[in-house]
Amino acid sequence: MQVSTSNSSAMTSISQHKKEVDGDLNKVSSGKNSDAKKSSIVMIAHAMMSGALVDSQGVMNANDSIGMMQIADGVLSNVSQMSTKLQDLSVASNNAALNTTQRDALNLEFNSTLDAIGSSIESASFNGKSIFGSNLSFSLGDSEISVSLDGVNSSNMSIDSQESIENFTTSISQAMSEISSALNSADKSINYMMNSATQKMAASSQLSDTDMAKQIGNFEQNNIKLDISLIMQSHQKNISSQRMQALLN
Known part of the structure; x- marks a missing residue:
């Protein structure tokens, strides 16, 4: 249960950061503020x-x-x-x-x-x-x-x-x-x-x-967060795999 909860949390974090990255990218590309x-x-x-x-x-x-x-x-x-x-x-x-x-x-x-x-x-x-x-x-x-x-x-x-x-x-x-x-x-x-x-x-x-400098800065920050979330998910998968392997042995 603990492994499942961690994976779910990681997926939620990835989804959120990906949405933020996509939103910032759209603003930078279009040059228009959503407001x-x-x-x-x-x-x-x-x-x-x-x-x-x-x-x-x-x-x-x-x-x-x-x-x-x-x-x-x-x-x-x-x-x-x-x-x-x-x-x-x-x-x-x-x-x-x-x-x-x-x-x-x-x-x-x-x-x-x-x-x-x-x-x-x-x-x-x-x-x-x-x-x-x-x-x-x-x-x-x-x-x-x-x-x-x-x-x-x-x-x-x-x-x-x-x-x-x-x-x-x-x-x-x-x-x-x-x-x-x-x-x-x-x-x-x-x-x-x-x-x-x-x-x-x-x-x-x-x-x-769009304030291009601000939006580009937001894009870079959220992209870093997304990378970190992906790394954490990969790390958690490795840990889960090791635990499963240990249980099977």
């Missing part, structure tokens, strides 16, 4: 991954906004310099001592500079889309970046009106200030969304994927 099969865990993991994808798209949108606004900022910097020239020409033109030839030369240079400003504003584009003349909006998921560039209009300036030139210069300064603020906001948003996406992807992976 992830529960609908609530799966839903949370999917929500985390969805949030990470939204953040990733937000980063792409923010990068587009930076590219678009950098072009706008470069154009406005150049236009600002030309508007300073318009002011100088306007002041020079308002001089009663000028003759007709001199005044015509100033008007010609003013109009040429004005055309260059208009051309710079109209031709400014990003990905085939005009930059000026509209409000630019970029979705970042939970927030957005908006820049108003519809106030930059050079058509109302005249060499005889320094006020019109000053108003245009003011609109440029306001637009450049708004662009600078939006660029800072986009840069901060990118850093935030990249960190957020990384954390959400890690959380989703932790919920749905």
Whole structure:
């Protein structure tokens, strides 16, 4: 009876360890945690991954906004310099001592500079889309970046009106200030969304994927236990065989 009990205990131990080894091996092979099969865990993991994808798209949108606004900022910097020239020409033109030839030369240079400003504003584009003349909006998921560039209009300036030139210069300064603020906001948003996406992807992976190092460690430990159980069973069989042989003799 004692031999039978020992064999039964050994077989139970072997069966248990073999089941644990098989379970660990399946987890390592599939890369999926059994808990992830529960609908609530799966839903949370999917929500985390969805949030990470939204953040990733937000980063792409923010990068587009930076590219678009950098072009706008470069154009406005150049236009600002030309508007300073318009002011100088306007002041020079308002001089009663000028003759007709001199005044015509100033008007010609003013109009040429004005055309260059208009051309710079109209031709400014990003990905085939005009930059000026509209409000630019970029979705970042939970927030957005908006820049108003519809106030930059050079058509109302005249060499005889320094006020019109000053108003245009003011609109440029306001637009450049708004662009600078939006660029800072986009840069901060990118850093935030990249960190957020990384954390959400890690959380989703932790919920749905197997911790490979841990599972492999469990597999190795349970495999060792199985080997020990098999050795013990073999040893017990040898002892039982020896006892039976002794009884027969």
